[in-house]
Amino acid sequence: MEAFLASVVSIAFHGLAYGMILYAISVGLSVTMGLMGFVNLAHGVFAMAGGYLMITAMNKLGLPWLPALVAACIVVALGSMVLERLLYSRLYSAGELEQVLFTIGLIFVAVAVARLAYGPLPLSAPLPDFMKGQTELAGRSFPSYRVVVILSSAVLIAVLWIGLERTRWGAMVRAAVDNRAMAQSVGINTGRLFTFTFALGSGLAALGGALGADLIAMTPTYPFEQLVYFLIVVSIGGLGTLRGPFLGALLIGIGDTACKYWVPQFGAFFVYAATMAILLWRPQGLLGRKA
Amino acid sequence: MFDAARIGYAGSARLRPIELAPWVLALLVYFLAPNYLPLGAYVVIIILFALSLDLILGYGGIVTLGHAAYFGFGAYAAGVFAIRVSGDPLLGLVVAAVAAGLLGFATGAVILRTHGLALLMLTLAIASIVFEIANKWTDVTGGADGLHSVPIQPVLGLFRFDMFGKTAFLYCLIVLAVGWWLVRTIVHSPFGVSLAGTRENDVRMHAIGAPVYWRRLWAYTISATLAGVAGGLLTQTTQFVGLSVLGFERSGELLVMLVLGGVRRIYGAFVGPLVFIVAQDYLAKQSPEYWTLGIGVLLIFIVRFARGGLLGLADRARAKLWGKKG
Amino acid sequence: MLETRALCKSFGALTVADNIEFGLAAGARHALIGPNGAGKTTFINMLTGRLEPTTGTIVLGGEDITRLAQAARVKRGLGRTFQINTLFKDLTVLDNVALGIAERLGVAGRLWRPASAYKTVRDEAMAQLESLGIGGDAAARVVDLPYGKQRLVEIAIALGLKPKVLLLDEPAAGVPSHESERILEVLDRLPAEIAILIIEHDMDLVFRFAQRITVLVQGQVLVEGTPDEIAADRRVHEVYLGEGHGHG
Numbered sequence: 001m002e003a004f005l006a007s008v009v010s011i012a013f014h015g016l017a018y019g020m021i022l023y024a025i026s027v028g029l030s031v032t033m034g035l036m037g038f039v040n041l042a043h044g045v046f047a048m049a050g051g052y053l054m055i056t057a058m059n060k061l062g063l064p065w066l067p068a069l070v071a072a073c074i075v076v077a078l079g080s081m082v083l084e085r086l087l088y089s090r091l092y093s094a095g096e097l098e099q100v101l102f103t104i105g106l107i108f109v110a111v112a113v114a115r116l117a118y119g120p121l122p123l124s125a126p127l128p129d130f131m132k133g134q135t136e137l138a139g140r141s142f143p144s145y146r147v148v149v150i151l152s153s154a155v156l157i158a159v160l161w162i163g164l165e166r167t168r169w170g171a172m173v174r175a176a177v178d179n180r181a182m183a184q185s186v187g188i189n190t191g192r193l194f195t196f197t198f199a200l201g202s203g204l205a206a207l208g209g210a211l212g213a214d215l216i217a218m219t220p221t222y223p224f225e226q227l228v229y230f231l232i233v234v235s236i237g238g239l240g241t242l243r244g245p246f247l248g249a250l251l252i253g254i255g256d257t258a259c260k261y262w263v264p265q266f267g268a269f270f271v272y273a274a275t276m277a278i279l280l281w282r283p284q285g286l287l288g289r290k291a
Numbered sequence: 292m293f294d295a296a297r298i299g300y301a302g303s304a305r306l307r308p309i310e311l312a313p314w315v316l317a318l319l320v321y322f323l324a325p326n327y328l329p330l331g332a333y334v335v336i337i338i339l340f341a342l343s344l345d346l347i348l349g350y351g352g353i354v355t356l357g358h359a360a361y362f363g364f365g366a367y368a369a370g371v372f373a374i375r376v377s378g379d380p381l382l383g384l385v386v387a388a389v390a391a392g393l394l395g396f397a398t399g400a401v402i403l404r405t406h407g408l409a410l411l412m413l414t415l416a417i418a419s420i421v422f423e424i425a426n427k428w429t430d431v432t433g434g435a436d437g438l439h440s441v442p443i444q445p446v447l448g449l450f451r452f453d454m455f456g457k458t459a460f461l462y463c464l465i466v467l468a469v470g471w472w473l474v475r476t477i478v479h480s481p482f483g484v485s486l487a488g489t490r491e492n493d494v495r496m497h498a499i500g501a502p503v504y505w506r507r508l509w510a511y512t513i514s515a516t517l518a519g520v521a522g523g524l525l526t527q528t529t530q531f532v533g534l535s536v537l538g539f540e541r542s543g544e545l546l547v548m549l550v551l552g553g554v555r556r557i558y559g560a561f562v563g564p565l566v567f568i569v570a571q572d573y574l575a576k577q578s579p580e581y582w583t584l585g586i587g588v589l590l591i592f593i594v595r596f597a598r599g600g601l602l603g604l605a606d607r608a609r610a611k612l613w614g615k616k617g
Numbered sequence: 618m619l620e621t622r623a624l625c626k627s628f629g630a631l632t633v634a635d636n637i638e639f640g641l642a643a644g645a646r647h648a649l650i651g652p653n654g655a656g657k658t659t660f661i662n663m664l665t666g667r668l669e670p671t672t673g674t675i676v677l678g679g680e681d682i683t684r685l686a687q688a689a690r691v692k693r694g695l696g697r698t699f700q701i702n703t704l705f706k707d708l709t710v711l712d713n714v715a716l717g718i719a720e721r722l723g724v725a726g727r728l729w730r731p732a733s734a735y736k737t738v739r740d741e742a743m744a745q746l747e748s749l750g751i752g753g754d755a756a757a758r759v760v761d762l763p764y765g766k767q768r769l770v771e772i773a774i775a776l777g778l779k780p781k782v783l784l785l786d787e788p789a790a791g792v793p794s795h796e797s798e799r800i801l802e803v804l805d806r807l808p809a810e811i812a813i814l815i816i817e818h819d820m821d822l823v824f825r826f827a828q829r830i831t832v833l834v835q836g837q838v839l840v841e842g843t844p845d846e847i848a849a850d851r852r853v854h855e856v857y858l859g860e861g862h863g864h865g
Contacts (some may be wrong), residue, residue, distance in 0.1 A: 039408060087591070096354050096407070098594050101550055104543055105590025112584035224539065228419055235412040267427050272420045276413060280401060283409035299708065300715040300739045301756060304731030479731040481719050481738075484708075488716050491705035498665065498703070499717040499778060500691030501725060 009140065011258050017146035019253020020153035021215050024208030025226075026233040026245045027160065028201020034177045034240015036092055036194055039099045042106035043205060043230055044223035049076045049110070050206025051218040052118055055125050065128040069210050077203030084198045089191070107223045114220035122217040125210070149211055156207070157246065164242055173197060177240040229256075232271065236278045238288025247286055298487070304479040313561050317464055321457070328456035329528075334568050335463040336524045339470045341549045341560035343517035346474055348546075349555030350483065351510045352490030353403075354411055356542050357418030358518055360398075363537035364421055365391035365519025370438045370532040371431060378442035384466065384523050391519020392512055394421075399511035403504060406493075415539065422537040437533025441526055452528075459528040466524060470517050475557060477513065486510050547586060550593055553600030562601050618643045618812045619664070619695075619782045624673035626659060626836075633659045634670070635836040641782065645812045648827035650820075652856065656836040657816045658700060661784050665697050666690050678781065691720075696780030698771045700787045700816075704759045711755040713770055715742040717777040745773050749803055765796030772803060783807070785815040789822055801825065824848070832856070 029043040050072045057068035083106075091099055131148050134141040164170035172193050176183040184190050209216075216226060229252060237248030252271060259270045278286065297303055320331050340362055347353045368390035369383040377383075402413040425432045432438065445451040445458075452458045477483050488496045489503050496503045526532040535541065552563025575582040597604055619641040626634035633656045641647055649657050662668040664675060666687040675683045682690055705713050719725035719738050733739070746752045749769050759767060768788060775783060788804065789797045797819075804826055807813060817823050823830065823844075830847045832839040834856050840847065847853055 033408070039411065087595075091594070094594075096411070097348070097554075098598070100354060100356070100411070101546070101590055102594045104546070105587045105594065108583050108587025108590065110587075112580045112582075112587060115580045115583070228415055228539070231412055231415065235408055239408070265427055267423050269420060269423045269427070272416045272423065275416045276401075276420075279405065279409050279413055279416070283405045298732070299712040300719075300732045300735065300742065301709065301711045302731070302733050304733060476731075477728060479733075480729065481725050481727045481732045481735060484712055484716060484732050485719070485725045487708060487712075488705050491707055492703055494699075495703045495705065495774070496716075497667075497687045498691065498697055498699075499774065500688040500720050501716070502688060506726065 006140075007261065011261055012254060013142055013150075014146065015254030015257035016250070017149045017253075018212075018215055018257055019249045019251075020150055020157075021208050021212030022229060022233050022253050023246050023249035024153055024156060024211065025205045026208075026230045026237075026249060027242060028198075028204045029230055030234045030237060030239055030241065030245040031173065031177075032194075032198050032201045033234065035173060035180075035197055037180075038088065038092060039096060039103065040088075041100060041103040041227060041231070042110070042223060043202075044226050045106060045110040046076050046080055046202040046205040047209030047226070047230075048114060048218065048220075048222040049079070050209035051125065051213040051222075052114060052123070053206070054210040054213070055118075055123055055218065058126055065126075065131075069207070072210050073203045073206045076206035077199040080202035081195055081199045084195050088198070089194070092194075107227075110223055111220050114222075118218075118220065120220060122219045123213075124218070125213040127214070145214060149215070152211065156204075160204075161242055169193075169196070228272075232275045234285075236275055236285055238285025241287055244285055244287035298479055299484050300481075302479065304475075310558075313558070314464075314468070321460060321464075325455060325457070328460040330568070330572060332456055332460045332463045332528050333525075334565055335460070335467050336521050336528070337545070337548065337564040337568060338561050339463075339467045339524070340518055340521040340545060341552070341564050342470060342474050342557070343514045343521065344545055344549055345554060345557065345560045346477065346517070347511055347514040348549070349559075350478055350490065351486050351507060351514075353507065353511065355414040356411060356539060356546070357414035357416075358514075358545060359537050359539075359541035360418040360421040361391040361395055361515035361518035362522040362525075362541065362545075363425065364394050364522065366522030366526045366532045366536040367425060367432055367438075368519070369523035369526045370441045373441045373443065373527070374438060378444040380443055380446050380462070380527050383527060384520055387519045387523025387526075388516050391522065392516035395515020395519075396508070396512040399508050399515070403507050403511060418537065418539060418542060422534065425534055425537055433533070435534060437531060438526075439531055441530040441532065443527050443530055456528075463524050463528060466520060470520065471557075473513075474517070477510075478557065482506065482509075547590060549600075551589070551600050553602035556599075556602055559600055559602050566601065618645070618678060619814075620676040621664070622674045622676070624660075624663060624675065625671045626656075626663060626668065627671050633836050634663065637673070637833075637836075637838055639831065639838070641812045641814055643781070643812050644810055645814075646826055646828045647812075647814045648823045648830045649814060649816045649833060650818070650823060650830060651833035651839075654835075655833045657833055658786060659836075660833065661697065661786055661814075661816065664784060665695060691778060691780075694779075694781035695784070696775040696778040696782070697784040698775045698786055698788060700790055702764070702767045702771055704767060704770055704774070706760040707758060709756055709758055710746065710751065710762070710770055710773075711739070711742050713759055714745050714773045714777045715739060717774050718742055718745075721778055742777065745777050748806075749773050749776075750799065763796070765792045765799065768792050768796075768800060769803065772800075776807075780811060782812045782814070785813065787816050787818065789817065789819050797822075 025047045029040060032038065032040060053072035053075055054068045057063045057071050058065065063071065091102055127145060131145045133144050135144045135147045164173065172188050176188060176190055176193060180190060233245050233248040233252055237244030255274065256268060256271050259266060320327060344358050348355065365387035369387040372383050372386040398417050402410055405413060426434060443452050446462055450458045485501060485506055488501065489507055493503060522536055525536065548563040548567040549560055551567055552561065553559030571582065593600060599606065621637055621639045624634055624637040637660065651657055659668060663670045666685060670683065674681055677690065677693055677695060682693065715738050716725065718741050722738065724735055724738065743752060743755060746755055749772065751766055751769050754762060754766060759770060772788060789800050792800060801822060815826060827844055829841065830844055831841045832847065832853050839852060839856065840850055
């Protein structure tokens with residue numbers, strides 16, 4: 001019994017850390033997909049870029065952990081703005097197939113560049129001392145790294161949620177997600193809104209990728225391998241919301257960890273099956289709005 | 292579009308001479324380039340796979356990232372059947388077809404109730420589930436190692452699979468011919484026009500009393516069956532089946548090939564895989580990273596400038612050269 | 618022919634259709650008018666089955682069709698056109714009309730012979746197009762046609778279903794004035810035995826075409842009567858005509 005409880009706590013803890021990372025990466029995808037109606041399969045590219053750039057900043061430029069993390073996120077956010085203005089924005093009114101093809105093409109390019117720049121093997125980010133080792137909480141010890149992940153993600157989420165509720169930007173996003181044509185006719189510059197939100201979402205993905213580099217390994221095929229998870233989180237959560245992917249990320253994070261621990265012979269099977277069940281019951285996602 | 296006026300109630304289903312070109316080319320390869328027969332058989336198999344995708348994607352307008360599920364399911368079905376029951380290739384193909392068709396019908400029945408992102412996700416989820424099952428059910432599928440030395444008996448008891456790949460090539464070619472004739476017939480039939488209608492305007496189709504869901508489901512099932520046959524062919528001609536027949540990468544790669552050739556024109560499914568696989572065979576060996584990079588850039592280029600793929604470009608070139616007589 | 622009894626539709630607290638009692642006789646020429654947002658298209662959507670009413674019944678030819686799916690209603694003789702062109706853009710004009718005819722004749726699901734072998738379908742589609750004056754455009758793709766002709770294709774598709782009841786949602790909407798005369802002619806020449814309900818904002822068209830008019834305001838039937846009665850009704854003037862909305 002004692003051992004079972006211990007494993008439940010352990011699974012909840014590790015699942016929570018994994019879920020938080022999934023959320024940080026996927027929330028940007030949810031908002032931009034709800035906002036622009038654009039199927040961005042390449043979202044994982046920004047997460048991968050965050051992780052790799054942070055590693056470069058630390059190893060090649062000698063930056064300490066936190067500045068490297070921040071620098072990586074900013075670079076990715078700026079880069080994504082360029083991509084959005086140059087390429088993405090021309091496809092907003094294009095069909096689903098075009099969007100799928102374009103973003104798959106982006107993934108291919110990113111994967112090739114990553115392999116050329118960093119080699120095919122997984123890389124890890126050197127952690128600062130305070131994140132190595134264990135932390136004592138309520139009489140149990142947990143890996144400090146994951147504690148930091150959970151806490152910093154919680155702060156991030158709080159900031160984001162307040163931002164969406166309280167700021168003018170948040171109000172515009174909510175309006176445009178609700179009814180784009182109406183938002184334009186009341187004077188909201190949707191072009192700039194999209195660019196800014198896209199950059200924010202990509203920056204957050206970079207943050208998730210870099211912060212979670214020890215949870216989800218940095219390899220050149222990262223965007224391919226993790227794509228399913230990000231899409232699952234977003235689609236079962238519901239597009240265009242902040243809370244939706246949070247629920248989705250927690251479900252997947254804890255669910256996947258639990259399954260891999262208790263029934264490893266089934267692997268990720270239950271996650272996929274659960275996804276199918278949820279999407280068939282509510283195609284708009286658990287917290288999404290019916291079309 | 293090139294085909295718009297020829298398909299449909301005022302069109303013509305008669306074979307044009309240029310439609311014989313692929314078969315002439317194939318026979319030329321058979322007689323003049325026997326070293327390339329194994330690669331040629333692979334191209335033929337992927338063409339059949341691409342045709343099956345074009346039916347639902349190009350003509351039916353159903354965007355799927357999981358079509359490899361049916362290809363792989365058929366491949367494994369043929370492999371398991373050959374190992375455990377009988378190595379007869381035609382029987383094996385029937386098994387692959389039925390297995391993939393049933394899976395297609397069952398999954399299609401469920402996912403075709405949705406559309407847009409939910410549908411796309413579900414196709415991914417299905418492909419991932421099939422992959423996971425193949426990965427973990429090692430007793431049956433061999434897991435990550437796959438199934439080796441799949442036995443194969445002579446076709447109809449007469450034509451042995453030789454080591455030069457001659458029998459394999461002709462075998463695949465004949466199966467492709469049947470599949471091609473089937474797809475061509477469907478596309479020209481009233482069913483095909485109706486399928487085009489569901490693609491063009493779902494709402495209108497309901498408003499004329501069409502059973503949209505069932506039309507799509509039948510198209511999806513037929514497409515899955517053909518994909519399964521292609522998968523079975525691959526297992527039989529290589530005597531191996533492994534995880535590479537499944538998964539997002541296989542589905543994505545097929546999508547690239549089809550788009551490269553040109554969607555919704557039957558022969559795009561011929562041109563795309565041919566060009567892609569030949570180029571891949573040559574270039575990817577030189578440098579896999581630059582190959583991947585090139586594919587990515589190519590895709591972005593196609594989406595921005597050449598939506599109709601290679602055949603679309605050929606149309607434009609022809610229109611410029613000879614006036615609008617295309 | 619077509620009746621609704623106590624038809625209601627609410628989305629939560631918002632009522633878009635309130636106790637609509639409506640009747641359409643065979644061969645009727647009936648118009649439904651009302652200010653924007655009155656619920657006219659919602660009403661049509663309920664009649665065709667795109668939208669499910671909250672309460673009430675819809676009866677077609679004596680049969681209760683309230684719970685029937687769209688396709689089934691079409692088979693029972695209910696056809697409609699859409700306010701915004703809802704056509705098969707990439708297909709030819711002929712195929713657009715032929716699709717509906719093939720459905721009606723039950724051959725649309727056939728797999729083995731090419732569509733071009735079904736000459737009856739093609740001939741009927743051509744005849745339909747010619748009767749509307751667009752026979753010459755049969756081989757053109759719909760997306761290449763001017764909007765006014767597309768509107769005619771919209772009507773042709775509906776007529777191809779040989780409906781007993783035809784619901785026309787703003788047939789002249791978006792059509793430039795030099796092309797709208799053609800639409801009016803077409804409406805005049807529609808087969809006499811079809812019961813026709815037309816939603817329109819263009820008052821010239823309404824008064825020229827309709828034998829009876831129903832005025833819908835905020836989901837409720839304000840008044841129903843002959844064109845003369847409606848034109849003289851003060852309430853209608855206040856709500857609708859008096860605001861100077863003479864033309865759509």
